[in-house]
Amino acid sequence: MTSHRPLVAVLAIGAAALVLAGCVAKSDVASGDALAVTSTDSTCEVSASTAKSGTLAFDVSNAGQQVSEFYLLAEDGLRIVGEVENIAPGASRTLTVVAQPGEYFTLCKPGMVGDGVGKSGFTVGGDRVVATGDDAAQNKQAVDLYAAFVKDQVEQLLPAVKTFAASYKAGDDAAAKAAFPTVRAYYERIEPVADKLSDLDPRIDYREVDAVAEGLDWTGFHRIEKDLWVPAKEALNADGAPAWRDWAPSTSAQRVSHGDQLISDVQELYDYVHSADFQTTLEDQGIAGISNGAVGLLDEVATGKITGEEDWWSGTDLSDFAANVEGSKMAFSLVRDFAVSRGAAGKALAARIDAGYADLEAALATHGSLTHGFVGDRELTDADKRELVDLINALAEPLSQLTATVLG
Structure with a gap:
């Protein structure tokens, strides 16, 4: 039986939330600023477990044999802060998010089914980032995150x-x-x-x-x-x-x-x-x-x-x-x-x-x-x-x- 991800409390967006999330071309993110993620069929290794608030880039490489996904989860382990999917074996994609201070989890999902592997704590420190952007951009963000949540369930x-x-x-x-x-x-x-x-x-x-x-x-x-x-x-x-x-x-x-x-x-x-x-x-x-x-x-x-x-x-x-x-x-x-x-x-x-x-x-x-x-x-x-x-x-x-x- 697939184990249940425990829910401590679903945090309100204003408490430890995402301002913007999306997938971008690798060339759009300076390589020195990216956190390296290696996904295999049984592990999910992230190059660091802490970062400063603001724009974060996760450069995800799939070294496994199955198509994979990478997730940044909120402290409750349920809400998806950002995700990049359909990473083919041997391929790389970059997830870019603007993250607020708080506790998170990183996780890979080889095969794009099940609970995933390598769930690890990830801490974002620093000051809260002030949200920018109009309703249209925030609307798309909310829709994308809800779609990711439904797919994950x-x-x-x-x-x-x-x-x-x-x-x-x-x-x-x-x-x-x-x-x-x-x-x-x-x-x-x-x-x-x-x-x-x-x-x-x-x-x-x-x-x-x-x-x-x-x-x-x-x-x-x-x-x-x-x-x-x-x-x-x-x-x-x-x-x-x-x-x-x-x-x-x-x-x-x-x-x-x-x-x-x-x-x-x-x-x-x-x-x-x-x-x-x-x-x-x-x-x-x-x-x-x-x-x-x-x-x-x-x-x-x-x-x-x-x-x-x-x-x-x-x-x-x-x-x-x-x-x-x-x-x-x-x-x-x-x-x-x-x-x-x-x-x-x-x-x-x-x-x-x-x-x-x-x-x-x-x-x-x-x-x-x-x-x-x-x-x-x-x-x-x-x-x-x-x-x-x-x-x-x-x-x-x-x-x-x-x-x-x-x-x-």
Whole structure:
């Protein structure tokens, strides 16, 4: 199972953020100013672990046998500050960023899938760099970074799903159960992307009641979930009907079919987010699309996770809940500076949203974490659920104003 990158706290852009990121021709950066990076199939060596704030150039050489990527990650290990991809074996590319003081990580990803290799701490010292540039340049920056975040999540999702599906198909239910919440977290952080692709999200993530209501074949995570957590005879579906009505555990052949279908559907998602169409769609939507994504992910929490209706059989809804919140906060962090730049009202709105995320994360932390697991949904008391609902509502109200604010 692919390991989860721990999230300590997604930092706001203003705290330890990127001002500008992009790939430039090697000739545009003086060789004496560049940090040398050597990527192999198992290592990621950077010539220094510290630098002064301002423009940084990472001259990345691929000495491995696979196409590789290089990342500069924020302190949380989740947000991508800058990345350069598609570095062919024997080739070199340069990543140039303007980095603020703070703690970061460097990472290479041979094969462009999985968690990557050689993750190491990187410290930027000195004074904060004052941001420059108009909204157009900052808009492109936000779009590029969100695209990089989505691709990174799907690049981790695909191999994790393959491992999960292999356990399920082989009848190793204990391994598949253990993997289920962690694998889903990669998907839940970026679910609105798949949701916009025709029937891809229904194939991957529909609940039984939704598939039946729309006359669809029920496939994906939740079809597998019901096999792994076999319902008791007296159990009810999410729609209140007897759980065993017109249902029986999958045969070995059916398990192979369900597992292979999930892999195929996630591969389709992978192909899409690495396509020009995806980049064009994000560019067309701009910061409004990113802002709306932050709102949409919080809506996902409110409409399914808090009620326990999402992971009806496993009771792992809080893992989905936490991943939705992480993805929402990530999207917000990329447009936060736009809100702040709109004056006193924008600054006040950003502060309210910051506080809302902090309060919600603190409440979630009392029930567990994505790294170590959460309590089951059925272990939550009514008071626990009321607290979470109140905190979601408290965050949703200012967040609903975000898109209009960032558009000025």
